[in-house]
Amino acid sequence: MIKKFAFLLLFFLLISAGALGASCTIDSASPPEIFRTQSITVNISHSGFTSSPTGLTSIDCGGATYSDFTCTADTCTLTCGPYPIGGTYTIENLLELSNGTETEDCTGTAEVTVSNREPVAVLKADLHQGNPPLTVTFSGFCSDPDGNAIGICFLNYQDGTGEEIPAPYDFSKTHTYNTAGNYMPELTVKDDQDANNSDRARETITVVEPAAPTVNNRRPTGDTNIARPTVSFDVNDSGSGVDIASLKLFIDNELMETTSMTTTAFGSNYHVSWTFGGNLSNDHTVYVGLRVKDTLGNSTGDVNWNFTVDTEPPSSLSIRINSDDSYTNSTxxxxxxxxxxxxxxxxxxxxxxxxxxxxxxxxxxxxxxxxxxxxxxxxxxxxxxxxxxxxxxxxxxxxxxDREGPNDPSNFDATYNSTYDEVELDWEKPSDRGSSGIGHYCLYSGRTDDYDDMDRITCNIEDDKTSYNDDAGNLDEGETYYYIIRAVDRAGNFGDRTDAESVVIGEAQDSSDTTAPNLTWEAPTNNSTVDGTITLRVEAYDNQSSIRFVKFYVDDEIIDTDTTAVDRKYSIDWDSASVEDGEHVLKAIAKNRSGNEDRDTTTKTITVTTENGATAIVNEERDSARESIDAADDAKELAAAMLEELRAVGVEPTSSLTGMLSDASTELYEAESLFDEEDYNAAKEKAEEAEALFNELLDSVSIGTHGSAQSYAFDKSQIETILLAGGLKNELVGECKELMGKVAVSRSLEIRKVVQDETTEYKAVVEITVKNNSDERQTMQLVEAIPKEVAESTEEIGSSNEFTVIESDPVVKWDMSLSAGQENKIKYYLKQSMTEEEADAFTEKQPMGAFKVPPMLLSGGTLLGEDMLQGPGIGAGFFALGDAINTIGWIMLIVVVIGVAIFLFSRLTGGKEETAFGLGSMQQERGMFSKVGGKLSGFGKAREEEHRPKWAYKG
CATH class of the missing domain: 2.60.40 (Immunoglobulin-like)
Incomplete structure (x- = not known):
């Protein structure tokens, strides 16, 4: 038993010793991801030590050093790092803990990922545009968030030169650009670990050759009424400044002394004036010419203009009201x-x-x-x-x-005279309520006493007459006829009507009347000599039927007919100068109401001799001179229009052309003056000289088209997208789209070939056509965004139509108002002329393709300014549409790729557990390609909807 107990006790002690032995575990590293030059904290748990560990017997931080080791009853911490090189580090078998008597190896691992952050480059330029030599100061710096671990910091000026920036990598450098061109200086930075971690900063520098000075505000031009005028002008230069000492001023081809001029500087520009020493004669034309340079030697070339001193007011003024009528009844x-x-x-x-x-x-x-x-x-x-x-x-x-008519004639009476088969009418002259007096009478007749049913017989009864005989030959016998008469004053006002007077027509004339009327010439007399306008007068009567009319002939050619007799006298006026000088036969033929004519040539014709030689010749000379003056006028209009067309494409007519136009206009003016003085031959000669000069001018100028026109087209259905992508403010896009739905716009570009005085130049002209297709007037603003490929700024464009600059980038606008169906054309041009080679190179670049938006239309009341566009400017915002479209394209590509990836992912998950997006997720890890290979073959199979929520399949 004792042995057994001892054995059991020994076994228990061994087990207890094993259970109570010391241990330690590496739990974690925090944070798990850091940047270079940063450190981590390692967390260790321990147990079984009879006392807290106090030291380390071995250390492994993945190549980094450790520090700050501390322990408590059950945990220890220490710091590893920093890590100078990026990468992933595993903390495994890191250390052994010891308390002096007990030592234990720690188990477990921890990982830390060390990232390498990209360096930063910053570059700024104090100037971005100027003339050579252009000195620019660049400032900036290179830096690295991981502790200035800079490998390369290099500034490339992009003109073939550059320099490396030394530590501490911040700088201020000056550099001079001596040649015109576009430069994009670049600052490049790389860190000391990874060449791919680099950054670039760029600036844009534009160096342009300076333009020659310009001459503006030339005075006077055209005509001046100052007898002692002052010639003045401004010389402007936006580049190096005006070299005023180089100014050469010519007045009437004579070089003026510099000391006689007054020059006033304003900035780098000058105002120059020069005054004549005395009064100039009237109609003196002054020719002004000048040349001037800037400080770099760029010359304006010959600048010419002329003006005429005119100190006399217009002459030969006259005004006539209603062709010299004395009276009127209308304002x-x-x-x-x-x-x-x-x-x-x-x-x-x-x-x-x-x-x-x-x-x-x-x-x-x-x-x-x-x-x-x-x-x-x-x-x-x-x-x-x-x-x-x-x-x-x-x-x-x-x-x-006079707007008041006369009173009605009093004592009006009508009586039939059977002897002459006439109705005799008598009345007393009425008074006129107005101030013009009686002018004539109008007589009316009919079968009823209703004025509205009557016919007007005549309105040619003179004001001094108080009786009239109306031929009754065409009236029916035994019938009652009614007459009314009313006076008309000299202003044309009709007076009151008389009451209707009736008369019964007696026995009608015998229809068997075959006797011709009687006719006798009274004036002129036979075989007389006449000139100018004369009166042809005959006496004609008929004892049975009455006279219907008398016809007058000259050399058997009828010239007029008279149907109204005054005391049996019939007459007309005849201009004898209308025929050639010499003998002419005058004939008069009377016809009665029975149709009989008197054709007895012995009594019905006379012979006269006309003598209007001088007058006829003068008339021919006058007409010929007038024709020549009119022809010269037509040529002048064509010549003036040609010079205006030159200006419309940005070409200033040469001094010889403007001088030719001035000389020809002077000749034409002299021709008009001679014509007014009735010196017709001299007027004709002057007019022909003027016409020849105008035609010579036209022969010296031509404007044609070089190459084919380029047109701009856009998809109207995408106009909203284009405007939004272009940067137009949202609140303006709808208005623009709506107006462009009512008004059609188009744009075309042509190269005009201009020849004047045997000098040829080429001009780029853009034409915008605007047509109002709506049924109402449209008042609007036409906004044109001009790409940099066409013009860098508004200073490079001109137009015969006045425009407003919205942004000098350039964006301009024209105001216009079009009625329904009306069309208008706006033209603008590049001020810089081109050679034929330059024009061809320009068109080969397809400049019309550089326009990213069509001409835009906005309401006339919309306030426009630089804030109409979103972004920093036209180049970077609204109208850099190429960049915008590139950006949009990349975004769309990324969206498509993500969409395809999501689609494939949802298909490849095979109906496993759904994610929060309902797209599904894998339940177990598989190799990517085995996953794809396994699922592509099953794309046509039914979806396993039982594993996914129903809303994941909608749409």
């Missing part, structure tokens, strides 16, 4: 005008103020008189292009405004 009249040399005129009524100045372009004008009956006067005042004004009140015309 609305027509003014006939003559104003030689006038460019503008204004008008006023009596007792009223002058109206606004109007362009004098027509010899006829509608006008409204003062609304008060009586004598109304209209005044004319004109001024020429130089500003000379005709005397106030010197030119006028008057007319009597």
């Amino acid at each position: 609305g009249v027509t003014l006939s005008l003559e104003a030689s040399g006038a460019s503008q005129c204004r008008f006023k009524n009596d007792d009223q103020d002058w109206g606004s100045w109007e362009s004098y372009s027509s010899t006829s004008k509608s006008w409204t008189l003062r609304d008060s009956d009586g004598t109304r006067t209209v005044y004319l005042q004109c001024r020429d292009a130089a500003g000379n004004v005709s005397g106030e009140g010197s030119y006028s015309d008057y007319i009597v405004l």
